[in-house]
Every structure is written in structure tokens, then in C-alpha cells.
Amino acid sequence: MTTRPGPLTTRPRPLIGALIALATILGLVAAGAVAALVGCGPEPTGINPQAPIDSARHYHLVVWDYRLPFTSLGGAPYSEGSREVIDDFERRHPNVTVDLHLVDPADGPAKLAEALAAGYPPDVYCSPYGPPAVGSELQIPLGLYLDYETWSRFDPVAWQAVKVDDTIWALPRWLMLWPWLGNRDLLGQAGVDVERVSRDGWTRDEFAAAAARLAASAGRGSGLAFLDSFAPAATFRDLLLATPAAPTAPTAPTAPTAPTAPTAPAAPTAQDYWLGPEPGLVAGWLEELRNAGGLGSGSGAVDAFLHGKVAVLASPSPWAVTFLMELVERPAPSQFSLPRREAPPPMVLLPPPSGPGQSSAAWISAATVAVFRQARYRGDDNTRLAAELALELTEGLRPWLRSEVLCVPATASEQASWRLRGEKFGEVGAFALESFERFQAWPKDRLSQVLTALNYGGRPILVGREAESGPGVGSAGSDGGVASSARGYLGPFLEEAVAPAAARFWRGEATAAEMVTEITQALWRGP
Amino acid sequence: MEQRRPAAARRGRPSPTRRPSPARRLPLATLLLTLALAPFLLWPSGPPSLYSLWSPALGLQVPTCESSRVLTLRVPPLRGDDVTELQMTLRQLSIYEGPIDGVFSPETAAAVTATRMKCGLSPIARVDTAFWEAVGADWLAANAQVRSAAAATPGAAAPPAPPEGNLLIVINIETVRLTLYAGGYPYKSYPVAIGRPGSPSPVGQWRVRNKGINVGPPFGTRWMGLSVPWGIYGVHGTNNPGSIGSMASGGCIRMFNWNVEELYEWVEVGTPVHIISPHWTASVRPSLPEGAVGLNVVFLQWQMQRLGWNAGDADGRLGGQTVEVIRDLESFYGLPVDGVADTDVLSLLDLGR
Numbered sequence: 009m010t011t012r013p014g015p016l017t018t019r020p021r022p023l024i025g026a027l028i029a030l031a032t033i034l035g036l037v038a039a040g041a042v043a044a045l046v047g048c049g050p051e052p053t054g055i056n057p058q059a060p061i062d063s064a065r066h067y068h069l070v071v072w073d074y075r076l077p078f079t080s081l082g083g084a085p086y087s088e089g090s091r092e093v094i095d096d097f098e099r100r101h102p103n104v105t106v107d108l109h110l111v112d113p114a115d116g117p118a119k120l121a122e123a124l125a126a127g128y129p130p131d132v133y134c135s136p137y138g139p140p141a142v143g144s145e146l147q148i149p150l151g152l153y154l155d156y157e158t159w160s161r162f163d164p165v166a167w168q169a170v171k172v173d174d175t176i177w178a179l180p181r182w183l184m185l186w187p188w189l190g191n192r193d194l195l196g197q198a199g200v201d202v203e204r205v206s207r208d209g210w211t212r213d214e215f216a217a218a219a220a221r222l223a224a225s226a227g228r229g230s231g232l233a234f235l236d237s238f239a240p241a242a243t244f245r246d247l248l249l250a251t252p253a254a255p256t257a258p259t260a261p262t263a264p265t266a267p268t269a270p271t272a273p274a275a276p277t278a279q280d281y282w283l284g285p286e287p288g289l290v291a292g293w294l295e296e297l298r299n300a301g302g303l304g305s306g307s308g309a310v311d312a313f314l315h316g317k318v319a320v321l322a323s324p325s326p327w328a329v330t331f332l333m334e335l336v337e338r339p340a341p342s343q344f345s346l347p348r349r350e351a352p353p354p355m356v357l358l359p360p361p362s363g364p365g366q367s368s369a370a371w372i373s374a375a376t377v378a379v380f381r382q383a384r385y386r387g388d389d390n391t392r393l394a395a396e397l398a399l400e401l402t403e404g405l406r407p408w409l410r411s412e413v414l415c416v417p418a419t420a421s422e423q424a425s426w427r428l429r430g431e432k433f434g435e436v437g438a439f440a441l442e443s444f445e446r447f448q449a450w451p452k453d454r455l456s457q458v459l460t461a462l463n464y465g466g467r468p469i470l471v472g473r474e475a476e477s478g479p480g481v482g483s484a485g486s487d488g489g490v491a492s493s494a495r496g497y498l499g500p501f502l503e504e505a506v507a508p509a510a511a512r513f514w515r516g517e518a519t520a521a522e523m524v525t526e527i528t529q530a531l532w533r534g535p
Numbered sequence: 536m537e538q539r540r541p542a543a544a545r546r547g548r549p550s551p552t553r554r555p556s557p558a559r560r561l562p563l564a565t566l567l568l569t570l571a572l573a574p575f576l577l578w579p580s581g582p583p584s585l586y587s588l589w590s591p592a593l594g595l596q597v598p599t600c601e602s603s604r605v606l607t608l609r610v611p612p613l614r615g616d617d618v619t620e621l622q623m624t625l626r627q628l629s630i631y632e633g634p635i636d637g638v639f640s641p642e643t644a645a646a647v648t649a650t651r652m653k654c655g656l657s658p659i660a661r662v663d664t665a666f667w668e669a670v671g672a673d674w675l676a677a678n679a680q681v682r683s684a685a686a687a688t689p690g691a692a693a694p695p696a697p698p699e700g701n702l703l704i705v706i707n708i709e710t711v712r713l714t715l716y717a718g719g720y721p722y723k724s725y726p727v728a729i730g731r732p733g734s735p736s737p738v739g740q741w742r743v744r745n746k747g748i749n750v751g752p753p754f755g756t757r758w759m760g761l762s763v764p765w766g767i768y769g770v771h772g773t774n775n776p777g778s779i780g781s782m783a784s785g786g787c788i789r790m791f792n793w794n795v796e797e798l799y800e801w802v803e804v805g806t807p808v809h810i811i812s813p814h815w816t817a818s819v820r821p822s823l824p825e826g827a828v829g830l831n832v833v834f835l836q837w838q839m840q841r842l843g844w845n846a847g848d849a850d851g852r853l854g855g856q857t858v859e860v861i862r863d864l865e866s867f868y869g870l871p872v873d874g875v876a877d878t879d880v881l882s883l884l885d886l887g888r
Contacts, residue, residue: 077843114862239869311878311887325869341841343811
């Protein structure tokens with residue numbers, strides 16, 4: 009006979025119920041602790057820029073800056089400026105330790121990308137190259153740390169250069185002018201009024217006419233080119249800078265085939281230069297110049313320019329300009345002798361030619377100082393200290409900047425002395441002053457858009473609440489948002505999307521239309 | 536005959552007692568003949584002395600900077616830099632007045648014979664270790680003041696105190712002197728002999744790679760090998776002290792034996808040795824591939840150092856660090872980043888055409 013077992017309990021026993029409840033509570037507590045430890049806690053929904061600094065707490069900040077080998081004429085070494093600022097900061101904040109890491113120019117951006125992906129970027133990131141925003145939710149918008157007095161210390165152009173979507177994402181350390189280089193003799197041979205062009209700029213029509221005159225005067229087989237490029241992608245950007253922006257929705261002239269309908273919120277919009285008709289116009293003009301034999305091969309452009317084979321060297325970096333024009337002091341070699349070279353050609357700084365109705369302007373970029381938080385948030389007080397240090401690093405390079413003629417100080421007071429010093433650099437100083445003043449006359453909203461979109465790709469994408477509540481300068485003191493993760497280019501756009509297509513075009517392997525299509529597709533595709 | 540062959544042979548197996556046929560003896564004979572003739576095939580102008588085989592015992596490579604062959608009168612006559620050096624030495628001893636042409640002519644042979652007789656050696660026209668030792672002793676006896684004059688520390692009868700701090704050896708090809716720096720300051724300077732114009736001493740930034748004592752007569756009493764990637768070079772003593780102060784070596788740095796013995800005690804493996812030539816004009820070929828080795832690379836690295844690029848030692852190897860720094864330079868100047876020192880990179884290093 010078998011007896012069917014009865015129910016274990018007919019009603020819950022109080023002890024077991026209590027144990028289950030206790031286990032649940034303990035489990036929740038443990039899960040919370042684990043989440044906090046691995047940094048999966050809730051993201052900060054707002055940052056208090058006035059968070060009090062805890063004098064009993066020890067703060068540890070990490071600063072990344074670049075190792076710039078540049079030794080300027082009588083100037084202080086670059087990294088020493090940062091070191092001095094940090095030492096001074098540590099003296100005034102005894103409970104703060106700052107580690108300065110110098111990164112190399114070639115791998116700095118990649119290292120930052122790795123650190124962001126791992127969730128542990130440096131607290132402060134100084135970059136001579138930008139971009140102001142990197143499209144990471146870990147980047148701290150800095151507008152909320154700026155009071156009116158700080159804001160007014162900086163030149164408005166500098167603020168525009170670090171503003172993306174009306175949000176200040178970085179502090180402007182300095183602005184850098186990117187003029188083109190001209191061979192004074194060859195330009196004279198081409199009938200160019202060099203002084204006027206250097207001062208007032210020129211149009212693309214004038215440029216093309218000069219190229220034709222040089223070709224005619226030199227004759228066939230002379231090996232002369234009117235224009236060659238240091239970096240074709242940057243040349244394309246420089247030409248777009250002085251091209252009217254499309255007032256209406258873009259209809260790319262080359263009718264890109266690959267792009268699909270922009271349904272995602274990250275899709276570039278009508279304001280984007282790269283999707284309007286301008287790239288097609290500029291590329292078409294370059295193609296005409298090439299067909300007329302006015303374009304160099306892009307290979308060995310510096311060498312060709314130094315040997316009088318090219319009249320205009322487009323888009324050399326400012327560092328290259330100061331080096332080639334021998335504005336940089338060379339230490340005498342002690343171990344060996346340098347080869348005796350031909351004297352370099354007489355050089356002149358030029359703005360790129362402009363489109364109809366536009367004024368010529370040399371490109372301007374901003375050296376930036378950005379602030380990041382880490383995946384495991386260390387508190388608003390830590391972020392506040394990082395922002396304070398970032399501001400001091402931004403303003404603390406005066407000795408170094410004083411000898412850099414193409415580096416425009418971002419603060420108004422330093423700019424005043426830079427203007428005075430410009431005289432000692434002669435024509436170069438005068439060019440720099442006039443170029444910068446031209447920028448100061450630009451509409452601010454257009455400037456901000458151009459300086460970011462042209463160099464770093466489509467407009468940076470902010471979605472949802474963060475896009476709307478991203479703090480601007482006027483929101484200092486209020487809670488700010490953080491940038492959400494974004495699709496789109498913010499940084500390597502020129503290198504990744506434009507450079508391959510532009511290089512192929514310059515080598516004669518692609519037509520203007522193909523180049524524009526390729527760039528457009530890359531922009532839609534994203535990084 | 537066939538019936539009398541052992542059973543094993545009949546089964547096709549070789550008999551242990553069977554005598555090999557003449558045809559089968561041929562390879563053995565060839566081998567023996569080759570071994571016998573090897574020295575003459577490998578060294579038609581005379582086999583090397585036994586001391587050149589020191590390297591396996593010491594774990595070092597055979598230096599290429601000094602010739603160690605025995606010179607005798609031959610038809611056709613021996614030629615080479617070592618003969619030139621011999622002629623210069625004989626002329627220095629006022630025994631030879633013929634041309635310095637690097638040809639071991641009968642006139643040179645006669646001077647050698649005379650020198651040997653003067654030094655108490657057998658009167659034959661043979662330049663070997665014994666000859667150089669005798670000539671060196673003779674030269675030193677005739678130039679007794681050299682020893683004291685060569686020392687930079689005046690009145691340094693007692694051994695000088697060992698240098699303190701990081702050591703650096705700088706050899707200036709143009710002043711023909713070696714200076715030892717300690718802690719950044721010059722500590723002591725020595726006269727040296729450097730490479731002949733046809734076999735110049737390797738300029739660059741090297742390190743002492745190995746050390747050896749009495750590795751062979753041409754190298755004097757001490758040897759300190761350098762990390763030159765395109766040959767075996769070193770700082771060493773000499774059995775021809777009369778050559779010090781001149782361009783006489785095959786590229787090595789020769790020192791008086793007593794000088795090199797002193798230096799040897801202070802210098803460790805890894806000590807940097809910079810060989811400089813302030814008037815030597817740099818020449819760099821564009822687009823050198825990664826892994827390239829040579830003076831081209833030394834000058835490229837030196838110039839990068841000079842302009843503030845941290846390319847490491849100018850060690851003549853276009854290795855990973857140099858390529859990384861070229862990439863940094865390209866990135867800094869906005870050039871396409873490929874790590875190749877092309878014409879544009881060289882222009883931005885003042886090394887263009």
C-alpha cells in the first residue's frame with residue numbers, strides 16, 4: 009500500500025519566508041555593489057560644476073599632452089609649459105596628484121580612442137590638433153564651468169573653433185593658421201601681384217589665369233606646375249572654406265549611388281558642407297586646373313617646391329611653413345655636416361583662392377584641451393578639479409606661444425601682445441594678423457559650423473535629451489548634459505574619408521565626380 | 536674469380552674485408568685533396584694566422600678591421616692596405632724610400648729583410664707577428680717620450696682614479712683622438728689611429744658589444760667590439776704603435792696598448808661610443824626601406840636627433856623606433872603617414888637634395 013505524500017506545507021512557514029526575503033535583499037545589495045565596482049552604475053545625469061572639493065580626499069588626475077619636437081626660435085620647449093602649470097597646480101592643491109603623460113603625434117588619437125573604448129580616458133586631454141569633441145559620452149561639456157569673466161578672456165573666434173552644436177566641448181589653447189606657400193619668383197613670372205594677393209587674397213578665376221600664364225611662359229616640357237599639394241585632403245578643405253555654403257538642402261552634383269535615405273537620427277543635415285554642391289564645384293575647378301596642366305603630381309611636393317618646380321604649395325602644416333621658411337632655429341650639427349643645398353626659393357604666404365563673392369581665408373584650427381570622466385565615475389568634485397586644471401593648462405603656455413608666429417593665442421590679452429610681436433616677424437607676422445582679422449569678421453554661427461564640419465566631418469551627432477540640454481556658455485552654473493555616443497566623424501574624417509579619394513584624384517586616378525562621390529559615401533557610411 | 540667471392544658479396548652485400556675499387560676511392564681522395572688545398576683556395580695570398588681563429592673560443596666574431604695575413608714576396612706581388620701600412624711604417628723607420636703604393640714589391644721586401652735583421656730576426660722577406668712585435672718594440676724604444684706625452688693627465692705616473700658617473704666615449708675622426716666622458720665631463724683623452732680613406736671608421740652612435748684580452752697581435756692587448764651593423768669594428772690596441780695618430784686602420788680605432796688597457800678596465804659592455812666626423816657631409820638616399828643598414832641611416836637618425844626627434848641612437852639600423860619617429864614627423868607635419876623617409880620627409884629634415 010502506498011500512501012501519497014501530502015503537501016510539504018499547507019501554508020508558508022514564516023521562517024522560510026523571512027530567509028527568502030533576506031536572500032533577495034542580500035542579492036540585490038550584492039548586485040548593486042558589483043555593479044558599482046565594475047562601473048555599471050547609473051550614468052551621471054547632471055554635473056554640479058560647483059561641487060565642493062573634499063580636502064580630506066586625495067585626488068589623482070591624469071593629463072595627456074603631446075610630445076611636440078618643435079623647437080621654436082628662442083622659445084621654451086612645449087612640454088615644459090605644461091609641466092610648469094601642473095607643478096603650480098599641485099602646489100596649490102596639496103591633495104591632488106597629477107600625472108602628465110606625453111603621447112606621440114602619430115599614435116595619440118589612437119591611444120585616446122583605445123582609452124575611451126576601455127572607459128578610462130585621461131581626465132584632461134590636450135591636443136594640438138583637435139577635434140574639440142570626440143563623440144563620446146565620457147567627454148564633459150565645459151560650458152558649465154565657464155563664468156562670464158573666463159568667457160570674456162578668450163577671443164570669440166577661439167570659442168567658435170571649439171563649439172560643436174552650440175556646446176563648448178573643449179577649451180581653446182591656441183589657434184593655428186594654415187597659409188599656403190608661394191614661390192615669389194614663379195608667381196611673378198605668372199604675372200601675379202604677390203603683395204596684393206598675400207594681403208587681400210585672390211579668386212579661383214585669378215588663380216587659374218595665373219596658372220595658364222605660367223604654363224604659357226614656361227613652355228611645354230618645363231616640368232613646372234602651378235599648384236601642388238602637401239596634403240590633398242587638406243587642400244580640398246582649404247578650398248571649401250572660401251566657398252559659399254549651400255543655403256538649401258544638399259543635392260550632391262555627382263548623385264551618390266550608395267547612400268540610403270537618411271532615416272537615422274545621426275544622418276548629416278543640410279548644413280553639412282560635404283553634402284552640398286560645394287565639393288563638386290571645388291573638385292570641378294581642380295579638374296579644370298589639372299586638365300590645363302597646372303596641377304602637380306602630389307608626390308614629393310615639398311621637394312618640388314623647394315627646387316622651384318611648383319609655384320604654389322597648398323596646405324602645408326603651419327609647422328612645416330615655419331620650418332621651410334627657416335623661422336625655426338636649427339642647432340649647429342656637431343657630429344657631421346649637412347649637404348650644401350640650393351638656396352630655397354623666395355617664399356611668400358598666401359591664402360587659398362576663394363569662390364565667387366567670398367573672401368580668401370587661410371584655414372584656422374584650434375589646439376584643444378578636453379576633459380573626460382571615466383566609466384567608473386569619480387564624482388563631480390574630481391571633474392571640477394579636472395576642469396580647473398584644464399583651464400590652467402589652456403592659459404599656461406605663454407612663453408612657448410610667444411615665439412610661434414602662426415599660433416594665435418586664444419586669450420585676448422595674449423593676442424594683444426602677439427599682434428605687437430607680429431611686427432618682428434615681418435611679412436609673416438603681417439599675413440598672420442590680416443588672416444586672423446578676416447576670421448574675426450565672419451558670422452560666428454557659420455564659423456563654428458565650418459571649422460568643425462570641414463575638418464572633422466559631418467556635424468557631430470547628439471541625440472535626445474543631451475542634444476537639447478547640452479550646456480552652452482550661457483548655462484554656466486546649471487546642470488549640464490553629457491554627449492551621447494554618436495555615429496559620424498569627429499576627428500579622423502579628413503584622413504579616413506577625404507584623404508584616400510583626394511590622393512587618387514591628385515594622382516590622376518579619379519575624376520572630380522568620382523572623388524566627390526567617394527567622399528560623400530564615406531561620410532554617410534561613418535567611421 | 537666469381538666463385539671465390541665471399542658469400543656475403545655474392546648476395547650483394549659489401550664484404551667488410553673487401554678492398555674498395557679505385558673508382559670507390561675517388562671521393563675520399565677528392566676530399567683529402569680539397570682539405571689540403573683549402574688554405575690556398577680560400578686565401579690565395581696566404582693563409583691567415585692562427586690568432587684569427589680566436590673568435591670561436593671567445594664567442595666573438597672575427598674583426599674585419601685589421602688584416603692579419605702574412606706578407607711575403609710573391610708573383611704576382613701581394614697588394615692591399617696592409618702592404619700600404621707596412622710601407623708607411625718602414626718609411627717612418629727610415630728604412631724604405633719607395634712608393635707608398637700598396638704593392639709588396641722587391642724593394643719593399645728588401646726593406647722588410649733589412650728591418651728583420653736590425654731587430655735580430657731571420658733575414659727573410661716575411662711580415663708576420665714576430666716582425667710587427669719587433670718593429671713595435673723598436674718604435675717604442677726610439678719614441679720613449681710618446682708614452683708620457685700620449686697621456687692627457689700630466690704627470691700621471693700613478694694610475695688615475697676610476698671615472699665616476701655615466702661613461703661615454705667620443706672619437707673624433709678629425710682630431711684623431713678618443714675622449715672618455717664621465718658624468719658628462721671630459722675625463723681623459725687619448726691619441727688613436729683611425730680608418731684609412733678607403734676603409735673609413737664608422738661614424739655613428741655605437742655601444743661596446745663585447746670585450747676581449749689578447750685576442751690577436753694586430754689587435755694589441757685589448758679588444759672592445761662595437762655594435763656596428765655592417766662589419767666587425769672595435770677599439771683595440773695595436774702591434775704597430777707608430778700608426779697611432781694617423782689614418783692607418785681598416786676602420787677600427789687603434790690605441791697604444793697601455794692606453795687601451797687602462798680604458799678597458801673602466802668600460803663595460805654597453806658603454807656608448809660615438810664616432811663623429813664634423814666635416815663629413817651627410818648623404819641620405821630617400822625612401823630607405825625598413826631594415827636598411829648603413830651610413831645613410833646614421834645621418835638620418837643623427838639629423839632627427841638634432842632637430843628634436845627622439846630617434847634613439849644613430850645606430851645605422853632603420854628599425855622600429857626610427858620608423859615610428861618618422862611616422863611622428865609625418866603626422867606632426869600633416870604628411871601622409873607611412874613611416875618612409877621620402878623626399879618630402881628629407882626636405883623637412885634639411886636633408887633634401
